[in-house]
Amino acid sequence: MATKSILKNININKKHMGRSFMSALEIAQDKPGKEVIISKSCSVLKKEQIKLLFSKDDEK
16 A cells, blocks of 8 residues: 555545545455565665665766
């Protein structure tokens, strides 16, 4: 799921929209989450390493 969709603001202007939203949340609560298996390695970068990664080729 994209971050933008997680952080999206919603406006509920009508009572039926609020009821539909609550119903969807209740249904989603009962569904099990998917198991995620990480297939690629990852590492933590320090601030300096990130700057170096995004710097222009002539600045390296």
